[in-house]
Amino acid sequence: xxxxxxxxxxxxxxxxxxxxxxxxxxxxxxxxxxxxxxxxxxxxxxxxxxxxxxxxxxxxxxxxxxxxxxxxxxxxxxxxxxxxxxxxxxxxxxxxxxxxxxxxxxxxxxxxxxxxxxxxxxxxxxxxxxxxxxxxxxxxxxxxxxxxxxxxxxxxxxxxxxxxxxxxxxxxxxxxxxxxxxxxxxxxxxxxxxxxxxxxxxxxxxxxxxxxxxxxxxxxxxxxxxxxxxxxxxxxxxxxxxxxxxxxxxxxxxxxxxxxxxxxxxxxxxxxxxxxxxxxxxxxxxxxxxxxxxxxxxxxxxxxxxxxx
Amino acid sequence: xxxxxxxxxxxxxxxxxxxxxxxxxxxxxxxxxxxxxxxxxxxxxxxxxxxxxxxxxxxxxxxxxxxxxxxxxxxxxxxxxxxxxxxxxxxxxxxxxxxxxxxxxxxxxxxxxxxxxxxxxxxxxxxxxxxxxxxxxxxxxxxxxxxxxxxxxxxxxxxxxxxxxxxxxxxxxxxxxxxxxxxxxxxxxxxxxxxxx
Numbered sequence: 001x002x003x004x005x006x007x008x009x010x011x012x013x014x015x016x017x018x019x020x021x022x023x024x025x026x027x028x029x030x031x032x033x034x035x036x037x038x039x040x041x042x043x044x045x046x047x048x049x050x051x052x053x054x055x056x057x058x059x060x061x062x063x064x065x066x067x068x069x070x071x072x073x074x075x076x077x078x079x080x081x082x083x084x085x086x087x088x089x090x091x092x093x094x095x096x097x098x099x100x101x102x103x104x105x106x107x108x109x110x111x112x113x114x115x116x117x118x119x120x121x122x123x124x125x126x127x128x129x130x131x132x133x134x135x136x137x138x139x140x141x142x143x144x145x146x147x148x149x150x151x152x153x154x155x156x157x158x159x160x161x162x163x164x165x166x167x168x169x170x171x172x173x174x175x176x177x178x179x180x181x182x183x184x185x186x187x188x189x190x191x192x193x194x195x196x197x198x199x200x201x202x203x204x205x206x207x208x209x210x211x212x213x214x215x216x217x218x219x220x221x222x223x224x225x226x227x228x229x230x231x232x233x234x235x236x237x238x239x240x241x242x243x244x245x246x247x248x249x250x251x252x253x254x255x256x257x258x259x260x261x262x263x264x265x266x267x268x269x270x271x272x273x274x275x276x277x278x279x280x281x282x283x284x285x286x287x288x289x290x291x292x293x294x295x296x297x298x299x300x301x302x303x304x305x306x307x308x309x
Numbered sequence: 310x311x312x313x314x315x316x317x318x319x320x321x322x323x324x325x326x327x328x329x330x331x332x333x334x335x336x337x338x339x340x341x342x343x344x345x346x347x348x349x350x351x352x353x354x355x356x357x358x359x360x361x362x363x364x365x366x367x368x369x370x371x372x373x374x375x376x377x378x379x380x381x382x383x384x385x386x387x388x389x390x391x392x393x394x395x396x397x398x399x400x401x402x403x404x405x406x407x408x409x410x411x412x413x414x415x416x417x418x419x420x421x422x423x424x425x426x427x428x429x430x431x432x433x434x435x436x437x438x439x440x441x442x443x444x445x446x447x448x449x450x451x452x453x454x455x456x457x458x459x460x461x462x463x464x465x466x467x468x469x470x471x472x473x474x475x476x477x478x479x480x481x482x483x484x485x486x487x488x489x490x491x492x493x494x495x496x497x498x499x500x501x502x503x504x505x506x
Binding site: 088 | 396402403
């Protein structure tokens, strides 16, 4: 049954000077945030699994990227049957580049993990293809938002770095959860140290991003206000700050000196994953369009002389 | 297209005739009129700003479309091929003028009563799951007619023509009346010019 509330909302939005973007966050629009979150986590898991030489992590990465990220991407589209067309314009569209990255990554990664392939020349080539795809997945999401100049809060050049940092965090966090569940399958101390460093870095990036948004014009300031004092603030403070930064940094610092027992390790990982999701949710949700009417030229009389009103 | 804000009386005829001509679904306004109050009391005035797709020369929607569904024709009109659009809504995100509409649901004008025969006929051209926008009434323009909003404007506030022709009426108005474009700082070079009120 079509929602009349959504129809009213759309018509009201058309008259607002500051229109919030809703297509990529409300209803099925939330799926694009979920898809971007899981694609980042999948790419991050691949990178850390390669670095830590953890085979199960490679499989997890493929499953997360193909099933969760790919499924959410397809479910988001209005006409998923035509999704193959989205690869046609990598020369101009970041969505095409992202899809190309996912395809390269999955093709390379799946062939790389097949038995007997890894130690061959073909295996090395597939590893290179998967790493290329992974790099594309890591960077494309930030650029998808960055090029939207109509939404000044996204049009901040730091955004791609923020998305890369959060993708790496997500990958490390998922591996921490896996490690907590499966036992000492790789060097957890090393991963914990890397994760703490990435979390602290991402905290600095978030603060810097918010500071830049404050100077990016009235619409971006409006977005910032929504984030820190408006309707999105519970998700921002509870999800991004507390779950995503405070808990991982505090427990990570304790863990780096005293070590963490497995239950707490899983909690840090899950908390960090939730924070990774919420930072992306908050950034997308806070998107507000540039007002259509800016400064109009001064009104003039019929003889062309300036007049007041 | 040139829109004279001094002539516009805010009657919304463009909005209504666009609906009638294109048969768009509820919640979709390819042409609309934004009403705004400018200034501070007692020096205030009301501005009626007709809006439609700006058919930008450097259209970001064309750039970002991953399927090539959004195209810019040689005559400058930006169109969407409904058979190629996947409904990713990236173009909606990059449009600074709120001119694109995603058909998420099969809204009708008489909820609970299904579609009447007129709606059924009109909505066949507006499938759900894709993005739509103004195409300058392409079917009319190709027959040598003016877009419906231009033809219906009772105040003759709209002038449609070739911006590249220096002798055309639109070029003359732009030169003589200090025309401006909306959000020029966005760098999209819109093809809709407004004459100051």
